[in-house]
Amino acid sequence: MRAGIVTLVLGYVLSQFYRAFLPVMTPVLTTDLGATPEMLSRASGLWFLTFAAMQIPVGWALDRIGPRLTSAALLAFGGGGGAIVFALATEPWHIQAAMVLLGAGCAPVLMGSYFIIAKSFSPAVFGTLAGAVIGIGSFGNIAGSLPMAWAVESFGWRETLWALAAITFAVALLILIVVRDPARPEDHGSQSGSVLTLLKMPALWAIFPLMMVNYAPAAGLRGLWAGPYLSEVFGLDAGGIGAVTLAMGIAMIVGNFAYGPLDRVFGTRKWVIFWGNLAAAAALFGLWAFPAHGLWTATLLMAAAGLFGASFPLVMAHARAFYPPHLTGRGVTLLNLFGIGGVGLFQFASGWVYEGGQVAGDPVAGFRTLFLFFAVPALLGTLLYLFTRDRMD
Secondary structure, three states: OHHHHHHHHHHHHHHHHHHHOHHHHHHHHHHHHOOOHHHHHHHHHHHHHHHHHOHHHHHHHHHHOOHHHHHHHHHHHHHHHHHHHHHOOOOHHHHHHHHHHHHHHHOOHHHHHHHHHHHHOOHHHHHHHHHHHHHHHOHHHHHOOHHHHHHHHHHOHHHHHHHHHHHHHHHHHHHHHHOOOOOOOOOHHHOOOOHHHHHOOHHHHOHHHHHHHHOHHHHHHHHHHHHHHHHHHHOOOHHHHHHHHHHHHHHHHHHHHHHHHHHHHHOOOHHHHHHHHHHHHHHHHHHHHOOOOOHHHHHHHHHHHHHHOOOHHHHHHHHHOOOOHHHHHHHHHHHHHHHHHHHHHHHHHHHHHHHHHOEOOEOOHHHHHHHHHHHHHHHHHHHHHHHOOOOOO
């Protein structure tokens, strides 16, 4: 099981990479294909929306088929195929089509590892292990910053995507060979329940809104808007953008590792999550208030949003404590649907928000509106979370 989790984490490294590599490619895709930041925001949004839409069938497949075949097949056909489509792109809409395929391909790998952890380890350590998986996988986020900028400049973006396609196919094959599905109980087929069973549970109702807005700001900034923001407001090139997004990516990794064991340190999940997300919202309001105060200020505030907004694994652990055991697969994927679906909706809408907030002669105005667009829902979701019930394993 441990070897299987390791190989799924390799798949999750690719998932983190593919959701975060567009910012450093913004200049070259604009030059070569005429792709605007608004077009790329929709491409990024399509990755997340497709990823989210796949969670329902992936949840069913994890419970009924198992993580091995589910993850290997989707990563190969969607992930590897999407990278090939990206490498062959000649129009901006080709990028959007590639991101749809990549979103589908990356959909099962994190939830596959969570499924194995939930079935094979003590519930008390779920949050810690879930945070470690995201923390390690987030090195893909790092790879999508400065290293990706270096690869694009050194080898070209098409050649880099062909190499990524080969790597993705190799990881999918490794998952097929190494992963072992957890044993299912003999009465598995007689146990009733579905996603509707989970949606009817009042204990989860105050968790869903926070999950929907928790990851969206950090993913939106790190995965797309950091590039245009740093380029247009501070005049950074691909290397400079890569350095700043690297700092934010490191902060997100630290946050994922830090959140994992904090529920056992403080004896509560609810209040660790609440205060952390409140701090993340404060950082976003700081970006809204001081968007052009200086590069160091912008970098620190974006890193803070990534650090304090990295509570995804602990929120997942909080919700998982209420799931019936036979609905584990559908439970983790349902919550992931809210988390990633929220990112997709925000990414998709953010292009229009940015366009609507632009003022002629003021490069900051559109970004100020964008930061507020991320900050207000983050605060509201955190306040709604106050109505949830704390639960430890």
